[in-house]
Amino acid sequence: MLKNWDKDGVLELVKRRISDYLFVVASNRQPYIHRFVKGKIESFKGPGGVITALDPVMRQIKGLWVCCGTGNADRVVVKKTGKVKVPHCCPSYEVKYLWLSKEENLGYYFGFANQSLWPLFHLAFVKPKFRQEDWGIYKDVNKKFAQSIAEEIGDKKAVVFVQDYHLSLVSKYLKQICPQVITLLFWHIPWCNYDIFKILPYRQEFLAGLLSYDLLGFHISYFAHNFLEAVRGELEAKVNLEQASVVYQRHRTLVRHYPISVDFVGIDELARNAKVEKLQRALEKEFALKNYKVIIGLDRIDYTKGIPERIRAVDLLLEKNPSWKGKMVFIQMGEMSRIHIPEYKMLNDRINSLVEEVNFRHSQNSWAPIIFLRRHLSFEEIVAFYRRADVCLVTSLHDGMNLVAKEFVSARCDGGGALVLSRFTGAARELKGAISCNPYSEDDIARALIKALTLEENEVRQNMQMLRQQVSRNNIWRWIAKIIGDIPLRNPTL
Secondary structure, eight states, rough: SSSSOHHHHHHHHHHHTTTSEEEEEEESSEEEEHHHHTTTTEEOOOSSSHHHHHHHHHHTTEEEEEOOSSSHHHHHHHOOTEEEEEEESSEEEEEEEEOOHHHHHIIIIIIIIIEEEEEEEETTTOOOOOHHHHHHHOOOOOOHHHHHHHHHHHHOOEEEEEESSSGGTTTHHHHHHOTEEEEEOOOOOOOOOOOHHHTTTTHHHHHHHHTTTSSSEEEEEHHHHHHHHHHHHHSSSSSETTTTEETTTTEEEEEEEOOOOOOHHHHHHHSHHHHHHHHHHHHHHHHTTTTSEEEEEOOSSSSOOOOOHHHHHHHHHHHHOOGGGGTTTEEEEEOOOOTTTTHHHHHHHHHHHHHHHHHHHBBBTBBBBBEEOSEEEEEHHHHHHHHSSSSSOOOOSBOOHHOOOOOOOOTTTOOOOOEETTTTTTGTOOOOTSSEEOOOOOOHHHHHHHHHHOOOOHHHHHHHHHHHHHHHSHHHHHHHHHHHHOOOOOOOOO
């Protein structure tokens, strides 16, 4: 295994381990999005830690990335094969797009993936909805992915790295066509305990599909343990807790935990960039932040993120500590997501009402305590906000990891800033310099905020130094290196 967890070391490991294999990544989200901008086609790198980690790996080994095409110019740039070379500046690997119909999107993505699996595994007190029709379409789309991948593999040796809960059955269908393939899945969300998992009507078929993978990865050991408990309770399988493996129908699946992270060095370098410093000054001027302590929150508008709870906590903070009026401002950044799902529309309306209510109650002259920023922000703008913030507030009710917390830490090259972090995130297990809070308790969030706002400068710097050491050590390259190092390259059929 590597001694230095950096990009160069990981690429060297990749060459040693899997250069003889076709390396395929499969995900719902695409690594590059093609859009029309003022009549011209432009290519944009997709967001997220997975793309940050896997894009250079794919460039190195000339792999194939299979995903859904959602950019309005994606169909224009592909050839008859549905593939395009990326990145545009220096084409290195191919992206193959799948085109989903409206019915497929509604059943697979907005239906089973995000109205059944998402609420079930996040324990967010939103009742999962199970429709047989959605389950059928979900399986059909997973099969569609498998068939598309199989067209490219044929009888070649291949490693297929599947991403997340959208594509949990791809390996099952793929191995029916290409039995020689080695398959991995990283589960990016939490895995709930067995009592909750039993709510899933199709749980045995679902687990059997997951056990067709050769390697399953989760963020933390608790999620991996929950998965193994579900297998023990539902299937006639041999579960080895000591080796963290399962033998089911003569096939062995390794079950591991790999805490995902961010590109610490890349974000740190960006935070020091003159462009970000200029953006920071511009944002401070635009929102008149010069004389205020600034708290920020950055999330998709999702009921798992605890956004209403944090708004009510700011309300409570000002009610109990009126001396903070006119001295602090909370900026909540977030874009709408999954707008076709009723719960998300209701959440958006609820947040709007709360912001209006809290601002009406506490505003003075030109000052209001909450700024709700909905516009799309470039990553440079986000890093500029990270740099300006005195406090970053993360109140997820349940989260597999939460990379906002790690991005904030990576961006604080100045050694300042405090992190208030929900104890129900995977990140809370690593980031010991954060101020912990219970996101279900507005009193506890308010208490944590007051603590963060009133820390002595030396405490702020000590905590941030500890946080930055942790994220620097457990970076995104360490995540991918550990997964690549654990790939069982021998045929795991017993």
